[in-house]
Amino acid sequence: RKEVEQDPGPFNVPEGATVAFNCTYSNSASQSFFWYRQDCRKEPKLLMSVYSSGNEDGRFTAQLNRASQYISLLIRDSKLSDSATYLCVVNSGYALNFGKGTSLLVTP
Amino acid sequence: DAGVIQSPRHEVTEMGQEVTLRCKPISGHNSLFWYRQTMMRGLELLIYFNNNVPIDDSGMPEDRFSAKMPNASFSTLKIQPSEPRDSAVYFCASSSRGGQGMDTQYFGPGTRLTVL
Numbered sequence: 001r002k003e004v005e006q007d008p009g010p011f012n013v014p015e016g017a018t019v020a021f022n023c024t025y026s027n028s029a030s031q032s033f034f035w036y037r038q039d040c041r042k043e044p045k046l047l048m049s050v051y052s053s054g055n056e057d058g059r060f061t062a063q064l065n066r067a068s069q070y071i072s073l074l075i076r077d078s079k080l081s082d083s084a085t086y087l088c089v090v091n092s093g094y095a096l097n098f099g100k101g102t103s104l105l106v107t108p
Numbered sequence: 109d110a111g112v113i114q115s116p117r118h119e120v121t122e123m124g125q126e127v128t129l130r131c132k133p134i135s136g137h138n139s140l141f142w143y144r145q146t147m148m149r150g151l152e153l154l155i156y157f158n159n160n161v162p163i164d165d166s167g168m169p170e171d172r173f174s175a176k177m178p179n180a181s182f183s184t185l186k187i188q189p190s191e192p193r194d195s196a197v198y199f200c201a202s203s204s205r206g207g208q209g210m211d212t213q214y215f216g217p218g219t220r221l222t223v224l
Contacts, residue, residue, distance in 0.1 A: 002150075042217070043199055043218055044215050046212050046213075046214075094139070094156060094163065095164070096141075098151040098152075099150065100151075
């Protein structure tokens, strides 16, 4: 079983919609959590860190549930430019474990 | 401000040939990572260097793969001999702090390798 599991999607949503992604992780000792964004044929880039208390960055909200070992990302008022693959990332020690990503397509 | 630099960006080679991928981390970063990304397996860590020393190479698929970091500003990943199943995108990433409480990893643009 992979350490980080995500629904691969694709999620097809209209502009302005709210969309949520979840991911689960298997290592209860994991310490740090992130969402990365990867555009087609590009490198992954950090979108936001995920804190235990939950955190918000503009239209993006990330939450962590340690008891259930899952992480969520909520995107409000989605834009065409939000179309990308969203990678859930869990850090245990020095290693970053990446989920395979959830594909989002925002349509006009 | 230059990010992580990788070369070549694309490489097409024939089975059995040697392939060398190059990476220049962000200046001042002391941790360097090599990843491989495929559709089937996603992003996988191959090897991690801290202060130029290989800390964990458990992700290196087999003896055909080797990586070096002769100094703080340069690393190579070599595949010899290459096989079609090595076809993937290889990313190099660097961060300013390794170990517990790792800092953000910054990825290079990747090398898209095709082995025929």
